[in-house]
Amino acid sequence: MNKINISLNVSKIVEIFLIFFKISPVTFGGGFAMIPILEKEIVEKKKWMDHKKMADILAASQSVPGAGGVNSAIFIGYHVNGIAGALAAMIGIVIPTFVIILVLASLFNSIQDNHYIQATLKGIRPVIVSLIAVAVIKMGKVSLVDKMA
Numbered sequence: 009m010n011k012i013n014i015s016l017n018v019s020k021i022v023e024i025f026l027i028f029f030k031i032s033p034v035t036f037g038g039g040f041a042m043i044p045i046l047e048k049e050i051v052e053k054k055k056w057m058d059h060k061k062m063a064d065i066l067a068a069s070q071s072v073p074g075a076g077g078v079n080s081a082i083f084i085g086y087h088v089n090g091i092a093g094a095l096a097a098m099i100g101i102v103i104p105t106f107v108i109i110l111v112l113a114s115l116f117n118s119i120q121d122n123h124y125i126q127a128t129l130k131g132i133r134p135v136i137v138s139l140i141a142v143a144v145i146k147m148g149k150v151s152l153v154d155k156m157a
Contacts, residue, residue: 028100
């Protein structure tokens with residue numbers, strides 16, 4: 009029988025929470041837009057996993073129902089610190105977005121026709137597309153392996 013990992017390394021849990029709390033509000037465009045930032049934080053800075061493992065986790069997170077960003081956070085958190093890490097990552101990634109949506113929803117009627125808001129949202133679109141393109145290129149380099157070589 010597999011043993012479920014319930015690790016209570018509080019400093020690691022806080023660290024996981026803060027990483028996802030920091031990433032969440034700056035990743036307009038969903039899970040794919042956050043991949044480059046996740047790789048920089050998780051793979052390059054923290055070295056909690058390599059690019060191959062990150063690619064595997066991102067692929068798995070897209071194969072289950074739900075939001076890709078939240079699924080990725082849960083899988084990464086679990087890989088790093090078991091169930092406690094998964095919960096910390098999930099809460100960290102959901103709270104900022106939830107608060108932002110609440111604030112925007114309460115202000116929607118007063119800002120929906122604002123020229124500056126419309127221009128900002130229009131300007132964000134190409135950034136999202138470029139973030140997704142970078143993610144595709146990075147993941148492609150790791151995922152596409154020539155078995156004949």
